[in-house]
Amino acid sequence: MKCGEHITLDIERLNAKGDGVGVCDGREVVVPRAVPGDRALVYLRRKRKGRFEGVVDDLIEPGVERIDPACVHFGVCGGCRWQDIEYDDQLKIKESLVHRLVAEQDLTAGSWRPILPSPQQNFYRNKMEFSFGSGPDGVPQLGLHMRGRYNRVFDLETCWLQSEVSNRIVDSVRSHATRLKLPVYDLRSHEGLLRFLVVRDAKRTGEVMVNLVVSSYPHDGVDDLLASVFEDLGRQITSCIVTKHSGLAQVAIGEEEFHIRGDGHMWERCGDIEYAISSRSFFQTNTIAAERLYETVCELAGDLTQSDVLDLYAGTGGMSLHLAQHARSVIGVESVSEAVVDARRNAERNEIGNCRFVSTLAEDL
Numbered sequence: 001m002k003c004g005e006h007i008t009l010d011i012e013r014l015n016a017k018g019d020g021v022g023v024c025d026g027r028e029v030v031v032p033r034a035v036p037g038d039r040a041l042v043y044l045r046r047k048r049k050g051r052f053e054g055v056v057d058d059l060i061e062p063g064v065e066r067i068d069p070a071c072v073h074f075g076v077c078g079g080c081r082w083q084d085i086e087y088d089d090q091l092k093i094k095e096s097l098v099h100r101l102v103a104e105q106d107l108t109a110g111s112w113r114p115i116l117p118s119p120q121q122n123f124y125r126n127k128m129e130f131s132f133g134s135g136p137d138g139v140p141q142l143g144l145h146m147r148g149r150y151n152r153v154f155d156l157e158t159c160w161l162q163s164e165v166s167n168r169i170v171d172s173v174r175s176h177a178t179r180l181k182l183p184v185y186d187l188r189s190h191e192g193l194l195r196f197l198v199v200r201d202a203k204r205t206g207e208v209m210v211n212l213v214v215s216s217y218p219h220d221g222v223d224d225l226l227a228s229v230f231e232d233l234g235r236q237i238t239s240c241i242v243t244k245h246s247g248l249a250q251v252a253i254g255e256e257e258f259h260i261r262g263d264g265h266m267w268e269r270c271g272d273i274e275y276a277i278s279s280r281s282f283f284q285t286n287t288i289a290a291e292r293l294y295e296t297v298c299e300l301a302g303d304l305t306q307s308d309v310l311d312l313y314a315g316t317g318g319m320s321l322h323l324a325q326h327a328r329s330v331i332g333v334e335s336v337s338e339a340v341v342d343a344r345r346n347a348e349r350n351e352i353g354n355c356r357f358v359s360t361l362a363e364d365l
């Protein structure tokens, strides 16, 4: 068995990333987008650390029925993995993955509740991070990473995950960046300007926050770009930040933030609680599913009226503030200081007095 060959493979399980895994001649073969029960003709693309990686050339016998994916980028995009599988089947696959991961750790759950589906399957995300790349002739690209290619970006036309307005913002930023001939940051030479575009889109309040991450600011070109984007979509964009990030790490956070519109926050409502979310703070990306999650946790926690609750990894207080409505007191522990500032502000805004937040690593508590 060697790279370049085809083999017939039965997919037995998923790895933690959600890729299918089968065994041939005693060796593991990892096959992205294959699921347990699939029998496929697999092309062996490469071998890494004694493990083969393959792609499905022909699905001989599907373990799960396949459907036509809605998205034109499916397969190329590193985002969605199972858009060609009905949502109900995706849930079954995810549920069995969780059961297996728990069993592998020798943990036993007292009882299992069924998986909670997301109320929405499209346009549910409140945050997306888009990357700039350079196309042929250095023309700016703006979109998502290609599957398995951390350094390759493709131009996004329509994504089904966030919102129509987010797609229009991506399109507007890309076309004005091209017109203004703004250079994209190059990962090898570390020259260039444009790095990331982060769009946050609150599902309950309708607020939209745009965060443009660039290597240098103040910069006239960035101001011209944002002025043009505001002309196109200014009424929808409620807050806008420019983040200056001159460091080498390819992350959408930087050393300085400039508030171009608004005060650096977006408001979102989850259940009956309002949350301020700033650019560096974590907030559950599926607001409406988070409402279900928090409701379920409160329900499972039972009577907390005499309990003091510790919420480790608290983010902006999503879970803590919900629990505080039922408990005697809650302490939320969070390592990102900006998120703790947001969490405290959120407790105050919602007049929740029995919840406080500590900015530290959970393991140092």
Ligand SMILES: C[S@@+](CC[C@H](N)C(=O)[O-])C[C@H]1O[C@@H](n2cnc3c(N)ncnc32)[C@H](O)[C@@H]1O
Residues within 6 Å of the ligand: 281, 282, 283, 284, 312, 313, 314, 315, 316, 317, 318, 319, 333, 334, 335, 336, 339, 360, 361, 362, 363
């Ligand atoms: C997945 S989020 C969960 C947030 C929150 N529980 C919620 O439901 O909204 C995890 C949070 O843990 C924080 N975090 C990561 N490592 C941490 C650590 N070692 N100690 C404390 N907080 C940490 C991250 O900054 C992030 O805000």
